Amino acid sequence: MPNLTGLPWSDVKPLLRKLGRVNVATKEVPVQDPAQKSRIIGQNPAAGAHLEPGAKITLTFGT
Numbered sequence: 001m002p003n004l005t006g007l008p009w010s011d012v013k014p015l016l017r018k019l020g021r022v023n024v025a026t027k028e029v030p031v032q033d034p035a036q037k038s039r040i041i042g043q044n045p046a047a048g049a050h051l052e053p054g055a056k057i058t059l060t061f062g063t
Contacts, residue, residue: 001019002019002061004040005041006039008038009040012048016057019029022053022055022056028060028063029062030058039061044060
């Protein structure tokens with residue numbers, strides 16, 4: 001699993017395609033820092049984790 005924290009969605013989409021077949025869920029949370037808006041502020045599994053085909057990835061975006 002690559003480190004996606006801090007990236008905008010436009011940069012994340014190609015990285016997710018490279019991972020192959022994974023299930024991606026997204027959620028949005030309010031943030032105070034304008035630099036975090038529309039960027040990934042959290043991910044599960046963590047960066048460096050091994051992913052099996054069909055793995056579930058949850059990405060949290062700042063709004």
